Amino acid sequence: MVIYLSKEPNMCLAIPAKVIEVDEALQAGKVDYLGTKVKANFALLEGVQAGDWVIVHAGFAISKLDEQEARETLALLREIVEKSEPAGG
Amino acid sequence: MNAYRDKKVISALLKTIGKKAKPLPTPCRIMEVCGTHTMTIHKYGLKKMLEEIGIEMVSGPGCPVCITPNEIHEAAITLVARHENFILATFGDMTRVPTRMDSLQNTIPHRGSSIRIVYSPQESLELARQKKEKSVIFFGAGFETTIPSIAFLAKQAAQENLKNYSILSALWLIPPPLKAILESGEIKISGFLYPGHVSAIIGRKPYEFVARDYGFPGAIAGFEPGDILLGISSILEQMKNGKPRVSNEYSRVVPSDGNPIALRLMEEVLEPKDAHWRGLGLIPKSGLKLRKAFENWDAEVKYGLDIRAGSGDLPGCRCGDVLRGLISPTECALFGKKCAPDFPCGPCMVSFEGSCFVHYKYRELNSR
Numbered sequence: 203m204v205i206y207l208s209k210e211p212n213m214c215l216a217i218p219a220k221v222i223e224v225d226e227a228l229q230a231g232k233v234d235y236l237g238t239k240v241k242a243n244f245a246l247l248e249g250v251q252a253g254d255w256v257i258v259h260a261g262f263a264i265s266k267l268d269e270q271e272a273r274e275t276l277a278l279l280r281e282i283v284e285k286s287e288p289a290g291g
Numbered sequence: 292m293n294a295y296r297d298k299k300v301i302s303a304l305l306k307t308i309g310k311k312a313k314p315l316p317t318p319c320r321i322m323e324v325c326g327t328h329t330m331t332i333h334k335y336g337l338k339k340m341l342e343e344i345g346i347e348m349v350s351g352p353g354c355p356v357c358i359t360p361n362e363i364h365e366a367a368i369t370l371v372a373r374h375e376n377f378i379l380a381t382f383g384d385m386t387r388v389p390t391r392m393d394s395l396q397n398t399i400p401h402r403g404s405s406i407r408i409v410y411s412p413q414e415s416l417e418l419a420r421q422k423k424e425k426s427v428i429f430f431g432a433g434f435e436t437t438i439p440s441i442a443f444l445a446k447q448a449a450q451e452n453l454k455n456y457s458i459l460s461a462l463w464l465i466p467p468p469l470k471a472i473l474e475s476g477e478i479k480i481s482g483f484l485y486p487g488h489v490s491a492i493i494g495r496k497p498y499e500f501v502a503r504d505y506g507f508p509g510a511i512a513g514f515e516p517g518d519i520l521l522g523i524s525s526i527l528e529q530m531k532n533g534k535p536r537v538s539n540e541y542s543r544v545v546p547s548d549g550n551p552i553a554l555r556l557m558e559e560v561l562e563p564k565d566a567h568w569r570g571l572g573l574i575p576k577s578g579l580k581l582r583k584a585f586e587n588w589d590a591e592v593k594y595g596l597d598i599r600a601g602s603g604d605l606p607g608c609r610c611g612d613v614l615r616g617l618i619s620p621t622e623c624a625l626f627g628k629k630c631a632p633d634f635p636c637g638p639c640m641v642s643f644e645g646s647c648f649v650h651y652k653y654r655e656l657n658s659r
Binding site: 215243245259261271278282285286 | 546
């Protein structure tokens with residue numbers, strides 16, 4: 203069964219969803235959001251493919267996650283942790 | 292995802308922020324423009340942790356349900372209460388907003404009419420296709436994050452010539468109220484935390500005037516606690532070196548130029564209009580409406596709705612002052628007494644991203 207997600211309809215959901223199915227003709231498909239299959243419209247993005255991570259807002263995918271940028275932010279966080287800890291700790 | 296919530300990461304970020312904040316004048320007030328940021332800041336106890344290191348977070352106007360004025364909610368109530376065979380499809384929180392005519396939730400629809408709660412605006416279009424004998428109206432409020440989806444619906448309805456479908460929308464743009472807040476000079480703010488998903492659509496450029504013309508630092512931030520602290524850290528860095536700009540701390544989701552497909556669609560279907568915000572009043576070119584080519588799908592035109600600005604606030608409700616950042620929700624005499632999420636007196640206590648709702652829900656966690 204496919205459901206629409208969230209009791210908090212208008213909010214910006216922080217967690218990206220993984221694309222599992224794309225119907226190119228319909229510009230729509232399904233995403234996996236924390237283990238739940240959810241309908242999504244892909245008309246606002248170009249070339250969405252199964253396996254992509256997207257941000258879904260009110261049923262529309264609005265942004266594709268940039269893996270390179272995600273890795274850089276994680277590296278930055280790691281660096282901040284290392285800097286704040288005493289050396290050799 | 293865990294790194295953005297990791298205890299070690301959060302405490303390291305707070306330490307970095309604390310160091311940067313020390314030489315700056317206190318308290319350093321930063322406006323989180325977006326309601327979902329307000330939610331994260333309170334939910335994870337960041338509000339209190341930041342206060343302890345001299346940083347005060349102030350909620351901005353970024354809750355669409357909250358800033359949509361009474362008269363628009365009342366127009367929706369009137370539509371479904373006075374017309375036969377209407378289906379008013381809307382987001383759940385919109386049905387609970389109190390107006391002088393009570394709320395949509397408590398409205399008795401006219402014969403054959405009903406109110407449907409949808410998660411995605413797309414569901415309203417599906418309803419119109421299936422129920423040709425009904426007039427389906429989508430009633431929605433939203434910022435740039437939601438606007439492209441509503442533009443998509445209008446275009447789709449026009450392409451299919453779906454005559455039983457229309458849209459009653461309250462579409463708000465984020466940059467104009469920032470300008471209004473800066474111009475009014477009512478509140479002392481040191482910098483802005485810009486919304487993550489609005490920025491995924493509009494990119495960085497629309498905020499540049501804040502740094503260039505007004506000299507205020509700012510950062511686009513995501514919605515995890517780590518994201519928000521990265522944003523605050525960048526704002527303090529800009530204050531320290533005296534070089535205000537718009538930094539993008541959510542680059543994994545926000546491209547510098549935004550989402551070109553969504554922006555093109557908005558431009559094609561919608562045009563700017565002067566709009567009346569709850570609390571903030573009339574702001575030039577701060578709203579959007581359907582272009583003439585799509586007016587058959589504009590419920591305001593189709594049903595000749597007379598939506599007059601300034602229909603007045605609800606008695607005692609200070610949502611307007613909360614939205615302007617003039618008072619904290621707890622300073623309102625109704626807060627937690629006459630007004631709570633189960634019996635809200637105003638929209639800021641209804642919406643999940645409303646400042647009053649968030650302050651009430653997490654009051655234990657953030658009380659000093």
